[in-house]
Amino acid sequence: xxxxxxxxxxxxxxxxxxxxxxxxxxxxxxxxxxxxxxxxxxxxxxxxxxxxxxxxxxxxxxxxxxxxxxxxxxxxxxxxxxxxxxxxxxxxxxxxxxxxxxxxxxxxxxxxxxxxxxxxxxxxxxxxxxxxxxxxxxxxxxxxxxxxxxxxxxxxxxxxxxxxxxxxxxxxxxxxxxxxxxxxxxxxxxxxxxxxxxxxxxxxxxxxxxxxxxxxxxxxxxxxxxxxxxxxxxxxxxxxx
Numbered sequence: 001x002x003x004x005x006x007x008x009x010x011x012x013x014x015x016x017x018x019x020x021x022x023x024x025x026x027x028x029x030x031x032x033x034x035x036x037x038x039x040x041x042x043x044x045x046x047x048x049x050x051x052x053x054x055x056x057x058x059x060x061x062x063x064x065x066x067x068x069x070x071x072x073x074x075x076x077x078x079x080x081x082x083x084x085x086x087x088x089x090x091x092x093x094x095x096x097x098x099x100x101x102x103x104x105x106x107x108x109x110x111x112x113x114x115x116x117x118x119x120x121x122x123x124x125x126x127x128x129x130x131x132x133x134x135x136x137x138x139x140x141x142x143x144x145x146x147x148x149x150x151x152x153x154x155x156x157x158x159x160x161x162x163x164x165x166x167x168x169x170x171x172x173x174x175x176x177x178x179x180x181x182x183x184x185x186x187x188x189x190x191x192x193x194x195x196x197x198x199x200x201x202x203x204x205x206x207x208x209x210x211x212x213x214x215x216x217x218x219x220x221x222x223x224x225x226x227x228x229x230x231x232x233x234x235x236x237x238x239x240x241x
Contacts, residue, residue: 006068007202007210009061014209016057017216021223023050028227032235055110055171056179058216062114063183064190066121068198071191079122087115089221093169100228101168108157109169111220116157116173117180124181131185138178 027047029035069079090111098105106112124131142159150160159172190197202210212219 005214006198007207008198008200009064009068010210010213011202011206012057012213013061013065013216014211014213016054016061017212017219018209019050019057020054021219023054024224025227028224028231032231055176058110059114059117059176059179060183060186062118063121063180063185064187064198065183066118066125067184067187067191070122070125071188079118083115083118085217086111086118089217090115092221096225097168104166104168106167106169107153107165108172109167110171112157113171113173113176114180117177120177121180121184125184125188128188129185131181131188135178135181135185138173138181139175140178142172142174 026035090109093106093109093111097109124134127134146160146162148162150156150158151163151165153165155161156165156170157172159174159176161172164170187198
């Protein structure tokens with residue numbers, strides 16, 4: 001299976017990209033005060049529902065992708081090369097957010113979480129069917145038990161906090177690792193019993209989504225600086241007129 005592209009998964013990831021870009025454009029319009037009435041992404045139900053769905057789709061695809069990579073006998077060396085790209089981008093996100101949002105910079109966002117989760121998923125993949133109860137446990141634990149000790153900046157990444165940290169993006173290990181594990185378990189099940197679901201041909205109309213899905217990390221890193229640059233320029237031009 002080496003070198004085979006699963007375009008259906010690429011297209012699903014591409015859908016998540018389009019959804020994310022639209023969400024972030026709305027977020028940026030809100031940040032500049034151009035959405036009326038102004039709504040607050042961290043408390044408004046519609047914003048939260050969209051963010052949850054987008055993040056869940058991304059993490060599920062990431063877990064499914066690990067199932068495909070392991071099925072193709074991907075070596076650790078290739079895994080670490082891709083992991084290094086994600087980790088480096090996570091560092092750039094932290095640095096960039098510290099410049100734009102110094103009071104709420106991103107210490108543990110989606111890329112930070114994914115860098116940790118991918119390592120754990122790779123190690124846990126041999127559990128096979130036991131991944132399902134592990135995923136369920138990861139999803140449920142933060143709702144069943146939390147403790148103030150995890151409110152520390154050094155431990156908040158666990159997700160077992162009693163108060164969410166002030167940050168522009170917070171994707172803790174729990175419960176979100178449960179979504180990625182579900183993607184991994186689901187991918188293993190599909191590859192074992194219904195490989196045609198993911199290996200089948202993709203309708204031509206969905207080809208652009210698949211191509212976009214192959215460049216998800218690049219789009220993720222570039223779209224916000226582009227949006228902020230364009231909207232800042234537009235705000236400046238409006239002020240000059």
